[in-house]
Amino acid sequence: MGDERHGTRPAIATYVVRVRERGQMTIPQEVRDDLDVKAGDVVRLVRTGGVWFVTPQELRTAQFGDRIVQLMEAEGVSLADLLAGLDDERRAIEAERQAHA
Numbered sequence: 700m701g702d703e704r705h706g707t708r709p710a711i712a713t714y715v716v717r718v719r720e721r722g723q724m725t726i727p728q729e730v731r732d733d734l735d736v737k738a739g740d741v742v743r744l745v746r747t748g749g750v751w752f753v754t755p756q757e758l759r760t761a762q763f764g765d766r767i768v769q770l771m772e773a774e775g776v777s778l779a780d781l782l783a784g785l786d787d788e789r790r791a792i793e794a795e796r797q798a799h800a
Contacts, residue, residue: 726753 716724734755736742743756771777
């Protein structure tokens with residue numbers, strides 16, 4: 700089968716999979732290829748009415764971490780700078796709380 704976006708794959712495809720004792724099942728290779736999921740990736744199961752869909756789930760933690768690193772590099776800030784600033788921020792917050800108490 701080819702890719703339906705290029706006109707060679709049927710619009711609807713069905714696969715039969717066996718659910719093992721602990722609820723595990725194997726996603727057919729063709730489906731994994733279409734979803735671009737590899738061993739260890741996370742997928743999302745979505746129910747719409749009585750139908751379930753499987754979609755890739757991107758882990759946002761890694762994306763956020765990459766974005767923070769990009770911002771730090773762009774600003775010339777090191778992890779040591781952030782940690783040093785964290786102590787200053789904690790002291791400022793504590794002083795503000797005491798002033799309003």
